[in-house]
Amino acid sequence: MSKTIHSAQQYWNDRSDLFGNYYVKPTFFDRVFRKGVYTRVAVATKVCQEFPNSSILDIGSGPGVNSVTFIKNSSANKITGIDFAPNMIDYAQKFSSEQGVSDKCSFFEGNFLTHDWKNETFDISVALGVLDYIKDAEEFILKINKLTEKAFVISWPENGLRMALRRYRYTCPLFHYTENDIRNLHSKCNISDLKFVKSGGGWVSIAYK
Known part of the structure; x- marks a missing residue:
């Protein structure tokens, strides 16, 4: 019997608590087999530290x-967080309040590619675990740029x-x-410096403008 196919939104809306626990209460399995999840967070955190008093978009x-x-x-x-799963937004708002940083955090439900950002810009943008579910990576990278x-x-x-x-x-x-796909996508943007960090199951790219 073939499995039912859901949208990424449906899939992750049902798994907000599970995904949150990957970070908050990682198991031994998580630390060993999801090591890439923690690597990419460490890389992004370091970039955030490089630019004082910045505004951050977490896609x-x-x-x-x-x-x-x-x-x-x-x-x-x-930091402004956008996610298409309403349960994730609820979790994020509660978690930031529990951690005492809700005054610096704003989360809202939306689709990054279709949301009207008007003239808003951010010093740093981060998209971790997102391109796994994006069909049009070129549209995505042009917009984040x-x-x-x-x-x-x-x-x-x-x-x-791992992907299989x-x-x-x-x-x-x-x-x-x-890696060639990633370099070609970045070549469409005005990137002065592109760095790669190998992580479990893929890469993390850092694009400096």
Whole structure:
């Protein structure tokens, strides 16, 4: 029997608590087999620390744990999180309040690609665990580039055993990239410096403008 296919929104809306626990209460399994999740957060946190008093956009902010990490470990003034799963937004708002940083955090439900950002820009933009579910990566990177003033950080999944296992387990479409794919996408933006960090199951790119 074939499995039911859900949208990424449906899939993650049902898993807000589970995903939050990957960060808040990681198990031994998480630390060993989801090591890439923690690597990409560490990379993004370091970039946030490089720009004092910055504004941050967290795309696909999920349960808000990463957003809180960025705020508490940098001098950032404010972080804005957008996620298409309403349960994730509820979790994020509650978590930031529990951590005492709700005054610096703003979370709202929306689709990054279709949301009207008007003339708003951010010093730093972060998209961790997002491109896994984006069909049009070119549209995404052009938009994140337009909204970002100083640097943006993106995690990219590669093909391989881990991706094959995810496709078996997950009930939503997944996408993967090669390093050449990532470089070609960034070439469409005015990037002065592009760095790569290898993480479990893919890469983290840091684009400086």
